[in-house]
Amino acid sequence: MKIVVCVKAVPDPKEADKIKIDPETKTLMRGDVPFATNPLDKHAVEAALQLKRTLGGFVTILSMGPPAAANVVKECLALGADRGILLSDRAFAGADAFATAYTLAKGIEKIGRFDLVLCGMASSDGATEWVGPQIATFLNIPVVTMVNEIHHESGDEWQVKTAWEDGYRRVAVQLPALLTVARELNEPKNLSFSGIIKARKKEITAWSLAELDVAPDSVGFEGSPTVVGDFGTLQTARNVEFLEGTAEEKAKLLVDILTESGAIG
Numbered sequence: 001m002k003i004v005v006c007v008k009a010v011p012d013p014k015e016a017d018k019i020k021i022d023p024e025t026k027t028l029m030r031g032d033v034p035f036a037t038n039p040l041d042k043h044a045v046e047a048a049l050q051l052k053r054t055l056g057g058f059v060t061i062l063s064m065g066p067p068a069a070a071n072v073v074k075e076c077l078a079l080g081a082d083r084g085i086l087l088s089d090r091a092f093a094g095a096d097a098f099a100t101a102y103t104l105a106k107g108i109e110k111i112g113r114f115d116l117v118l119c120g121m122a123s124s125d126g127a128t129e130w131v132g133p134q135i136a137t138f139l140n141i142p143v144v145t146m147v148n149e150i151h152h153e154s155g156d157e158w159q160v161k162t163a164w165e166d167g168y169r170r171v172a173v174q175l176p177a178l179l180t181v182a183r184e185l186n187e188p189k190n191l192s193f194s195g196i197i198k199a200r201k202k203e204i205t206a207w208s209l210a211e212l213d214v215a216p217d218s219v220g221f222e223g224s225p226t227v228v229g230d231f232g233t234l235q236t237a238r239n240v241e242f243l244e245g246t247a248e249e250k251a252k253l254l255v256d257i258l259t260e261s262g263a264i265g
């Protein structure tokens with residue numbers, strides 16, 4: 001079974017406050033914030049590795065990002081994936097979800113035959129949840145989102161369970177297909193020392209614009225139909241007021257203040 005897992009290198013959430021937005025281009029300026037694996041993508045990697053353990057197969061990690069994103073790919077190789085591919089080129093920078101999905105779909109086409117593409121349900125930074133379904137559209141394959149159980153029926157027939165408003169639904173899906181996964185799907189494993197050693201021998205291939213054979217204006221900022229009109233900083237202020245009196249008096253005062261401010265009717 002050939003599985004491709006799309007893994008996004010996101011700014012380390014612990015240092016996310018250092019990220020700025022370029023006022024001219026309205027794109028992100030990451031500065032020197034280190035990358036981390038997008039949390040939900042760890043569940044996608046674990047799902048792929050579980051399928052490989054039970055059914056056999058080959059797991060390819062695919063990521064689009066700057067050269068430093070290779071560390072995230074390396075981490076997935078240390079967890080047990082077989083091959084890593086990093087789509088990296090200045091031309092890919094500034095991509096919106098559409099251009100990101102297009103570039104990743106072109107990467108998957110170049111990888112060749114595949115049975116399953118796994119994505120996280122959302123990234124921790126952009127969080128549009130569009131990339132998975134858009135990749136599936138470009139590849140012309142079925143997509144099921146927010147998957148929290150995967151069952152193999154027979155042959156290419158699979159059944160998946162997804163969260164659905166106040167319940168769930170079971171969906172029959174035929175491979176090749178793309179699934180976006182939810183965190184309930186599994187518990188990702190931690191890195192092991194032996195995994196890290198084995199990963200040293202595994203290959204990470206870097207593909208640039210030329211290798212993907214796509215037009216420069218169909219990727220990156222140029223290929224992004226999303227237009228950021230404007231952005232601003234949310235001004236928040238807090239007033240602290242200590243209420244005096246007995247519990248009853250304080251409760252009455254609180255109701256008066258909330259009524260006056262319009263918070264309650």
Ligand SMILES: Cc1cc2nc3c(=O)[nH]c(=O)nc-3n(C[C@H](O)[C@H](O)[C@H](O)COP(=O)(O)OP(=O)(O)OC[C@H]3O[C@@H](n4cnc5c(N)ncnc54)[C@H](O)[C@@H]3O)c2cc1C
Nearest residue numbers: 007027064094096097119120122123126127128129130131
């Ligand atoms: C006008 C505009 C300019 C932008 N400029 C920049 C910029 O300069 N720099 C920047 O970093 N971001 C930029 N962004 C954000 C960028 O659009 C998103 O990071 C990117 O398109 C992915 O969308 P998302 O994070 O919402 O993914 P989601 O759809 O929430 O992600 C779902 C899943 O898709 C997969 N996935 C998503 N992205 C990747 C990836 N790169 N590689 C592998 N798998 C992936 C993962 O499996 C992930 O869990 C810009 C956005 C806009 C609208």
